Amino acid sequence: MTSVMEMDSKYLMIYNDIVGKIEKGKLGANSKLPSENEMMDIYGVSRDTVRKALNLLESNGYIQKIKGKGSFTLDINRIDFPVSGITSFKELAKRMGKEWKTHVEKIEIIPADEYLAEQLKIEDGREIWEVIRVREINRRKIILDKDYFIKDFIPSLTKEICQDSIYDYLENNLGLQISFAKKEITVQRATEEDRRLLDLKNYDMVVVVKSHTYLDDARLFQYTESRHRPDKFRFVDFARRQR
Amino acid sequence: MTSVMEMDSKYLMIYNDIVGKIEKGKLGANSKLPSENEMMDIYGVSRDTVRKALNLLESNGYIQKIKGKGSFTLDINRIDFPVSGITSFKELAKRMGKEWKTHVEKIEIIPADEYLAEQLKIEDGREIWEVIRVREINRRKIILDKDYFIKDFIPSLTKEICQDSIYDYLENNLGLQISFAKKEITVQRATEEDRRLLDLKNYDMVVVVKSHTYLDDARLFQYTESRHRPDKFRFVDFARRQR
DNA sequence: CAGTGGTCTAGACCACCAA
DNA sequence: TGGTGGTCTAGACCACTGG
Structure with missing residues (x-):
């Protein structure tokens, strides 16, 4: 009946933005992402919001965060058939x-x-x-x-x-x-x-x-x-x- | 050489506390956990720290959070051989x-x-x-x-x-x-x-x-x-x- | 309506890393 | 040393659930 209002939160927009860049190849394997502080400026959000996006990326296998160094894209081939998860x-x-x-x-x-x-x-x-x-x-x-x-x-x-x-x-x-x-x-x-x-x-x-x-x-x-x-x-x- | 200092963070202590209660059966299936506000008092921490623990519990399949209602333990049988993850x-x-x-x-x-x-x-x-x-x-x-x-x-x-x-x-x-x-x-x-x-x-x-x-x-x-x-x-x- | 979880902010201190 | 991510806090507003 009612169409679901798709109001993406800020951290999801950041997440999707970076996922897109990784999957489209704009961010190659082992690229260094901007630091959390830089991302605050880039996206105009607080650090916690940036971190929520990065944590999602990490737990879904897109990036690896390394203390004192930064966040890096993983070169895992995510294109190839991830049956994991719930997918029709x-x-x-x-x-x-x-x-x-x-x-x-x-x-x-x-x-x-x-x-x-x-x-x-x-x-x-x-x-x-x-x-x-x-x-x-x-x-x-x-x-x-x-x-x-x-x-x-x-x-x-x-x-x-x-x-x-x-x-x-x-x-x-x-x-x-x-x-x-x-x-x-x-x-x-x-x-x-x-x-x-x-x-x-x-x-x-x-x-x-x-x-x-x-x-x-x-x-x-x-x-x-x-x-x-x-x-x-x-x-x-x-x-x-x-x- | 140096033994690793195991200093668990607050949210991990809360997480482990609740995992223990679930696995030992002190929290039965579909039990309602205390609300986030109550947990702040129980554990003497901020809401964000409580939420970090709850999010971990949720992503590991121990609980389900429902907006407006609360957090509930899942009756999934976690004992039976979870080969998922990295385990020796x-x-x-x-x-x-x-x-x-x-x-x-x-x-x-x-x-x-x-x-x-x-x-x-x-x-x-x-x-x-x-x-x-x-x-x-x-x-x-x-x-x-x-x-x-x-x-x-x-x-x-x-x-x-x-x-x-x-x-x-x-x-x-x-x-x-x-x-x-x-x-x-x-x-x-x-x-x-x-x-x-x-x-x-x-x-x-x-x-x-x-x-x-x-x-x-x-x-x-x-x-x-x-x-x-x-x-x-x-x-x-x-x-x-x-x- | 009061209570719940979801999101967002601003600020703080820490441990780790590289130069 | 300055920059990085990891943790923690206090406060705010929202949307959703129930009585």
């Missing part, structure tokens, strides 16, 4: 610039069985959406996505929405704010369903990414199993050492 | 409380070949340490770790160090500060070496985790390939949605 297939595919397609195999309201009820932390038999989609990249069916949403959050769901992006619909039409997810990556024997729906070649295993996704107010609303052909799976992560 | 096998094994053992297959100084030179961003032929270790858990050889360190950072290396924890040695004896890493997870066909050194049963694939690890001052010093038996591999991640 559509967002990802767009970034990769590959030819892609989604086949919607099933959209149905079902009562939660024991397993799904436990995953979604609801009572047995509560109504949930089951959405099964096959992702095709470069004309090969490579990913099988099985999504389960608690019905209460999503009154209606159409094939068009599922073919485009469900996250897009949730965030821009229903006003739901997706906030965080817990993910688990394992490797399993392929099921009959995997073999039927995917182009598995002669592989007998699939990579399974299970996600529990939560809203802004910490309510769990989605459980997903994303099943990938092993040779086409790649997960890139940036991690900082915990002291 | 020893640290991990200790946490899991399983029976484990490390077999050191090889410690050698070799000249970097073309591939390793590229991975470590050094010239061909520069001296590097090659350390090959097999990790045994519950009497099964499950992980093959192939580590490569730039020799300049590590003058000497012994079997004892490799059997214990190289990270421990680097941080506590050489005074090197490990800071961040870029990781990539893929699945590959098992090599002859994998089959020879691991108990692969009848699996013909392995999960390969490649890491580039960097020091505090953003210098790359390590490249690692960690090769896992597929059924024993599990990677758990906590991710926040990027706005």
Whole structure:
């Protein structure tokens, strides 16, 4: 209904400005950024605001701050497919610039069985959406996505929405704010369903990414199993050492 | 030489205090934390210091802050094997409380070949340490770790160090500060070496985790390939949605 | 409405680094 | 030594939640 007012804060504007410069190559690898004091003048903000932007850049792997020396861009190749984080297939595919397609195999309201009820932390038999989609990249069916949403959050769901992006619909039409997810990556024997729906070649295993996704107010609303052909799976992560 | 003075800052003390309460179960799932104003009194610090602690808790998946309502603990099961982040096998094994053992297959100084030179961003032929270790858990050889360190950072290396924890040695004896890493997870066909050194049963694939690890001052010093038996591999991640 | 977290400011002192 | 980032403070205004 109401369009979300996108009022970016100052520190986010600085963050986005520098991210842009890094990704567009205006700031090469290992460049020294202006000091925090200089940035105060450049952007006309307080030091704390500058620091908020720099901390975000650091925790997202764009820069490294070194006490007494300054902040430096990292030469990590951030362009290459950071599956880490919460990103919809559509967002990802767009970034990769590959030819892609989604086949919607099933959209149905079902009562939660024991397993799904436990995953979604609801009572047995509560109504949930089951959405099964096959992702095709470069004309090969490579990913099988099985999504389960608690019905209460999503009154209606159409094939068009599922073919485009469900996250897009949730965030821009229903006003739901997706906030965080817990993910688990394992490797399993392929099921009959995997073999039927995917182009598995002669592989007998699939990579399974299970996600529990939560809203802004910490309510769990989605459980997903994303099943990938092993040779086409790649997960890139940036991690900082915990002291 | 000099023992590192561990002077924790105020916000880290608050962070650790709350992490402890959550992990010891003193703060159950979905508990409401005191408000930021209350915490100022409780800990006798300024609001900004409280907020730094809370932001750390939030980005590490311990709590969720909700505007106008408060901060709440998440019921995410943080005990279960968070392979995410940078953690040595020893640290991990200790946490899991399983029976484990490390077999050191090889410690050698070799000249970097073309591939390793590229991975470590050094010239061909520069001296590097090659350390090959097999990790045994519950009497099964499950992980093959192939580590490569730039020799300049590590003058000497012994079997004892490799059997214990190289990270421990680097941080506590050489005074090197490990800071961040870029990781990539893929699945590959098992090599002859994998089959020879691991108990692969009848699996013909392995999960390969490649890491580039960097020091505090953003210098790359390590490249690692960690090769896992597929059924024993599990990677758990906590991710926040990027706005 | 009072209380909450989100942002921003101005100023202070410290530890580290390079010259 | 002067410049850098790291921590901490006190105060301000805002937007959002609840009763």
